[in-house]
Amino acid sequence: MALYSEKVMDHFRNPRNVGSIENADGVGEVGNEKCGDIMRIYLKIDNDVVTDVKFETFGCASAIASSSMATELIKGKNLSEVMHLTNKAVTEALDGLPAHKLHCSVLAEEAIRAAIEDYFHKNQIEYIS
Amino acid sequence: MIYADNAATTKMCKVSIEAMTDCIEKFWGNPSSLYAFGQNAAEKLNQARKTIAECIGADSAEIYFTSGGSESDNQAIISAANIGAKKHKKHIISSTFEHHAVLHALKKLEKENFEIELLDVHENGIILPQQISDAIRNDTCLVTVMFANNEIGTIQPITEIGRICHDKKVIFHTDAVQATGHLPINVVEQNIDMLSMSAHKFNGPKGIGVLYVRRGVPLTTLIEGGAQERGKRAGTENVPAIMGMAAALKESCYNMAKSNKKLIELREKIIDGLSKIPYSVLNGDKKNRLPGNVNFCFEGIEGESLLLLLDDRGICASSGSACTSGSLDPSHVLLAIGRPHEVAHGSLRLSIDENISEADVGYIVRSVTEIVDYLRNLSPLWKDKITGKRKFFLI
Structure with a gap:
């Protein structure tokens, strides 16, 4: 049995939404170099809808796949929905992750939340998390 | 498939498979049985013991069969600790970059009030004999230093360390799991009291190994039961695996000089090729390595x-990153030679054998170069480094 599901390997081999967005409306970064995982998410937001999203990730296959899947899950969605994206949803969409890799999906959730909070902060929108 | 992970395990050689199948078919009796059929197996066992002893300059009576490197390391360390404890000597010297079989056995002894001193390893991955000399005290009962490191391949000054230990009458054990069958070993000339080896690292079968113990060093029995291995390791001998191991070691030693000449040439080509990748560094001494x-x-x-991307291209290799070690920290070996966590996460070990061709070497170098470049383009860390927002660790 392979370490990862086919879905994980697909998103690892062919990650969706890779790159950055110039003048993004929100940018979120989590993780650190010492731990070996960094995710950065860029959001373009129009009328509370995520119209574009890009990511850059330094990390293992599950970190790259989690970022890729998370960006797919939030693209075109309303902020109220995006705010509630959970690591569980990311993991399920990937057909599961090995137990010691679940933190990668948590990082994806946190990176997206950080990007939205950055957007709120930049636009002086008060939010309740 | 290009298999470049021979430090993890090796493919069995033909003579080893033949020796094993021959044994399974014809010599499957129990060597402890008195009848001729059992004694035929005992005879094979003795031949294998002699072959292995000859390969490392030892005597047959100094060879103990075990389940592999980890068991050999454990038995050697526990035996030396017991000898020491009787004389109130409870200081043990080792290094920070030993295999976990050694480090964890030592950790256990620490709980039994042994004082474990792990020597720092120089950045080139080599322990200096002077460090051993300086560390030995009146109450030192054991020095255990690996022959060659399993991750970075650096070869330790075993002969010199052994000489110092002998002069100071301290037992010297070496974990030679990576070295046996790949480097010349002579336990007498190299002043080795105990040596661990594992068959599957030199094209033999898995689950079988040897602990060499110089005459006069009393062993502690870890597995109690029958009188096998002169009462030092109970359990019916795995005669097929032992025969396979002996055949593999003999073959490896016979081919060593020729094989190493080729391997060094190929290794240098890979090192030269990968050195061209910017912000990369070779771990371990450039020349003094496996x-x-x-x-x-x-x-x-x-x-x-x-x-995983190398695997997609048919190349089997390994890494010391935290994600591949299953823990939060990257390889203790890379940390021991002073690589920061940040750099150790991006490590790659290729351990080649003589089945690799020149064309394979080119393919490996090209593949690694392309994949590193691809992953860097995906990495926010890399972007920050090349735009000066974060510092580089390597030059």
């Missing part, structure tokens, strides 16, 4: 991703 070992760190990427 003939087939290449170990690099690439800044700004993570090792597991690199391994």
Whole structure:
């Protein structure tokens, strides 16, 4: 049995939404170099809808796949929905992750939340998390 | 498939498979049985013991069969500790970059009030004999230093360390799991009291190994039961695996000089090729390393991703990244030689054998170069480094 599901390997081999967005409306970064995982998410937001999203990730296959899947899950969605994206949803969409890799999906959730909070902060929108 | 992970395990050689199948078919009796059929198996066992002893300059009576490197390391260390404890000597010297079989056995002894002193390893991955000399005290009962490191392949000054230990009458054990069958070993000339080896690292079968113990060093029995191995290791001998091991070691030693010459040439080509990747570094001394070992760190990427993409191209390799070790920390070996966590995450170990061709070497170098470049382009860390927002660790 392979370490990862086919879905994980697909998103690892062919990650969706890779790159950055110039003048993004929100940018979120989590993780650190010492731990070996960094995710950065860029959001373009129009009328509370995520119209574009890009990511850059330094990390293992599950970190790259989690970022890729998370960006797919939030693209075109309303902020109220995006705010509630959970690591569980990311993991399920990937057909599961090995137990010691679940933190990668948590990082994806946190990176997206950080990007939205950055957007709120930049636009002086008060939010309740 | 290009198999470049021979430090993990090796493919069995033909003579080893033949020796095993021959044994399974014809000599499957129990060597402890009195009848001729059993004694035929005992005879094979003795031949294998003699062959192995000859390969390392030992006597047959000094060879003990075990389940492999980990058991050999444990038995050697526990035996030396017991000898020491009787004389109130409870100081043990080792190094920070030993195999976990050694480090964890020592950790256990620490709980039994042994004082464990792990020597720092120089950045080139080599312990200096002077460090051993300086560390030995009146109450030192054991020095255990590996022959060659399993990750970075660096070869330790075993003969000199052994001489110091002998002069000071301290037992010297070496974990030679990576070295046996790959480097010349003579336990007498190299002043080795105890040596661990594992058959599957030199094209023999898995689950079988040897602990060499110089005459006069009393062993502690870890597995109690029958009188096998002169009462030092109970359990019916795995005669087929032992025969397979003996055949593999004999073959490896016979081919060593020729094979190493080729391996060193190929290794140098890989090192030269990978050195061209910017912000990369070779881990371990450039020359004083196992003939087939290449170990690099690439800044700004993570090792597991690199391994999986190499796998997609048919290349089997390994890494010391945290994600591949199953823990939060990257390889203790890379940390021991002073690589920061940030750099150690991006490590790659290639351990080649003589089945690798020149064309394979070119393919490996090209593949690693392309994948490192691809992963860096995906990495926000790399982007920050090349735009000056974060510092580089490597030059």
